[in-house]
Amino acid sequence: MSTGIITVGRARHEMAIKTKPLGALGRLEDVGVRLSVIQNTLMPAIGHARICVFGADHGVTDEGVSAYPKLVTAEMMRNFARGGAAINVIAESVGASVEVIDVGVDADLGELTSIRHESVRRGSRNMAKEPALTHSEVISALEVGAAAAHRAHGDGAQVLALGEMGIGNTTSAAALLAVLADVDAAATVGRGTGVTDEVLAHKRRVVARALALHASSAGNSTREALRCLGGLEIAAIAGAAREASTLGMAVIADGFISTTGVLAALSLANEESQQHSRAVADALFFSHRSAEAGHALALAQCEPFGCDSRPLLDLGLRLGEGTGAALCIPLLRAAAAVMSNMATFAEAGVSDGDHAEHRD
Numbered sequence: 001m002s003t004g005i006i007t008v009g010r011a012r013h014e015m016a017i018k019t020k021p022l023g024a025l026g027r028l029e030d031v032g033v034r035l036s037v038i039q040n041t042l043m044p045a046i047g048h049a050r051i052c053v054f055g056a057d058h059g060v061t062d063e064g065v066s067a068y069p070k071l072v073t074a075e076m077m078r079n080f081a082r083g084g085a086a087i088n089v090i091a092e093s094v095g096a097s098v099e100v101i102d103v104g105v106d107a108d109l110g111e112l113t114s115i116r117h118e119s120v121r122r123g124s125r126n127m128a129k130e131p132a133l134t135h136s137e138v139i140s141a142l143e144v145g146a147a148a149a150h151r152a153h154g155d156g157a158q159v160l161a162l163g164e165m166g167i168g169n170t171t172s173a174a175a176l177l178a179v180l181a182d183v184d185a186a187a188t189v190g191r192g193t194g195v196t197d198e199v200l201a202h203k204r205r206v207v208a209r210a211l212a213l214h215a216s217s218a219g220n221s222t223r224e225a226l227r228c229l230g231g232l233e234i235a236a237i238a239g240a241a242r243e244a245s246t247l248g249m250a251v252i253a254d255g256f257i258s259t260t261g262v263l264a265a266l267s268l269a270n271e272e273s274q275q276h277s278r279a280v281a282d283a284l285f286f287s288h289r290s291a292e293a294g295h296a297l298a299l300a301q302c303e304p305f306g307c308d309s310r311p312l313l314d315l316g317l318r319l320g321e322g323t324g325a326a327l328c329i330p331l332l333r334a335a336a337a338v339m340s341n342m343a344t345f346a347e348a349g350v351s352d353g354d355h356a357e358h359r360d
Contacts, residue, residue: 011036017344017352030308031285031332032339038250038283039158044336046250049096049159049329050152051322052240053080053087054145054233055115056104057123058168059132060210065171065203067193070123073167074107080165081112087163087321094329096161098322099151103144104232105166118144124230127175127210132230138223141232142268145239153247159332160244161252161287162261163322164233167193170292172231173260175207177294179218179225180263181301185211190256190293222267237261242269245283250332252325255290255317259298266305281306285332288313288324 011033016022023029035044055077061070079085080100091098100115106123109115120140124132133141152160166172170192177188185207191200211218214228226235237258242265244251253262262284270277284302289295289311299309312331317324345352 006036006040006042008033008037011042011339014042015339017346018338018342019345019348019350025338027310027312028331028335028338031335034282035250035332035336036339039248043340045340046158046329046333046336048155048157049094049161050155050157051087051091051096051098051161051163051326052148052152053098053100053163053165053322054103054236055100055165056169056232057106057166058172058230059124059126060128060171060206060230061168062126063128063206064199065195065206066167067195067199068167070106070167073105073165074109076165077102077105077109077115078112081114085321086319086323087326090323090326094326096326096329097155099148101144101148101236103141103236118147120144120232124172124232127172127229128206128213131214131228132172133227133232135223135227137232138226138235141235142239145236145241146243148236149240149243149247149249153244153249157249159250159252159329160240161254161322161325161329162237162240162258163254163325164237164257164261164320166231166233169231169233169257171203171207172229173234173257174294175210175229176225176231176234176264177260177298177301178207178211179229180222180267181297183297184208187297188294192292222264222271226264234261234264238264238268241265241284242280245280249283250285251283252285252287252328252332254287254322254325255320256292256295256298257320258322258325259286259295259302263298263301266302266307270305277305285328286311287328288315288317290324291316291318
């Protein structure tokens, strides 16, 4: 039973005296060390893992930026409710619970009893013509995410994985990332659901137009960027990541949209204090590197806040829903088990060879 504050150094020492060559488990050792620090114990455990999927629509789809019509968001929410989506079957396979949250779908989903109804408004406004959200809507979306983190914690989850669903949300995320990274649309806009070259060029023009329209205000603060460029589900992800970090939970970001959401969480926290942003950074794991154009940039933008933004997986995923994050839950479980249950050289009566001097 460990006592006191578990520092990185103390956790690394404990990992180093396990019955293996130094560093033989590679980055899995880093994950185990970080889980010890997050949970403040040398016996970390990942029992219950929760995946939150936030759904919302985007007014910018009126500009023809997606390969799919807006109604697909609601259709997929019904698919989630039936348990037929990729995230449902992957979550079941890794022993994780899923909470699907309507934070802003432009449809009446009241008949769906297996999803949570927290709608702030039925879709954002068209950011290419006006601010996507109001100040109060941004705050409400952040609070929806924070409440989801509290529910997960109250249900005993040690891990919170963050996913999303929303036709048009790569456009919103690309615009938000452009502001947070201070780059132009060409650096952040990708194919999303798989648009053609012609639609991709149009999508970049739409984002560039939105950035120009909101240039005088979007860069003033992260909340202003969220207000102008929208994404109710992106704001909810930011709220969930920020809150989960205060509850001693590990947070797993999914792909491009989810990473942009946690980047917003880091930026919001940093506007309060560097200590707060560091707490968020310390809790974050990045599941995979998406094929979406802006994801590598979004990951890089998290690094100055103190994140280890190296993805745990690189499978060419680009679905969203939290699928990549879900696939990392077994990795975190394995890392926690190594840290907690693997024998030390002393316990096993095994010689530690020539490496003992490197373990202090």
